[in-house]
Amino acid sequence: MALPFRRESEETDRLLALSDGVIAIAITLLVLEISVPELPPGTTSEALQAVVFDQWNQFVGYTLSFLVIGLYWTLHRRVFVYIEEHNRGVLWLNLLFLLFVAFVPYGTSVFSTYPNAFGIAFIAAVLALTGLSLALLWLYASRKRLIEEGLTSRVVTIQATRYLVSPVVFLLSIVVATVDPGWAVLTWLLLVPINAALNSRLVESIEVAAEEADSSETD
Template sequence: MSLPFRLDSLETDRLLALSDGVIAIAITLLVLEITVPEIPPGSTVAILPELVAEQWHEFFGYVLSFLTIGLYWVLHRRVFVHIERHDRGVLWLNLVFLLFVAFIPYATGVFSEYPNTAFGVSFYAVVLALTGLSLTLLWGYASRKQLIEEGLASRTVEIQAIRFLVSPVVFLGSVVIAQFNPTLAIFSWLLLIPLNAVFESRLVASIEDSLTESQTRPQ
């Protein structure tokens, strides 16, 4: 009975296929949340550009969620680049991550409809934060259970974990800010750009150091 289980733990193609499929569908659903404006009775088609311009919050929510889901896809891919095998814990934690990813289009709709309210901003930020936290838990579980590739330095594992935490921390911080100023909370999300860039550069440097050490280590 151990052989089939061992083979199952090494098979990740279906897990990744499901993940990519859910993420792709979530991204596609984002654009379906954008409604086509209707020209009011008695008005001409000349008013259409103005009606489209009034939907700026829907376009903003679409672009923001597209980029955020894209970022989480990149981070999810990074997780499974290093995971060599999995167990039931990895499977269920990955499903939790997909649960939140699939919910992002709805959260985007709430945010797009109420972008200037504390609830609209907070609800959206909490959903994105929970999505990032689930990915952080997945990485932490896999590293703690030693399911990641051998030779990956502990410093690299730690930097990776911190990078996964960046997005949840920023989004949860914006929830507090939104109670006083929803617009400022939205602008605080821009911190994700430099923070992710900093930790990505540190991660790359750490991985390169690990490779250098493994190549110079006596056989």
């Protein structure tokens, strides 16, 4: 019979269920931060339209946070695709990641209320810390050899780079926000091409590793 701590290290279902639940709640809370404007009876459609359009900062904050949390969920899922077992370090680092994820709706609310240099820097800092905690989780798991055997160092490195890209971009936007808040928001768009390029390289590296493994077995 397997030792209790051994069975516990191989049980990841509850860890993933907790993670998915927290992420789902955080995403749901984002839309609750968008308030419907209250106008007196008889308000014209033009006036209502103007008020709704004035909430652009709330829509931007919601969309940004939703997409980033979705990206982090995707990367988090990728982490546990490769993690075959875990220890207390993985558990606590995963909880640290969830701590920041749960804080994202508040950061979004600050940005929506104050879409200035401070608000932009605040939400960027929250999202950067969330990404850094996920990168730390991957680096720890790979260093402790808790990930799937056979992953090449190139794959591990590309994965680590993917986890670090988002925090770097958000930290960069904090610097840019001190000069021009508008450009700081546009800086976030860099995440799209960078992540696409890294994902392409990751897929290519995995395919090359699989081909090399097949050829070695044939020989």
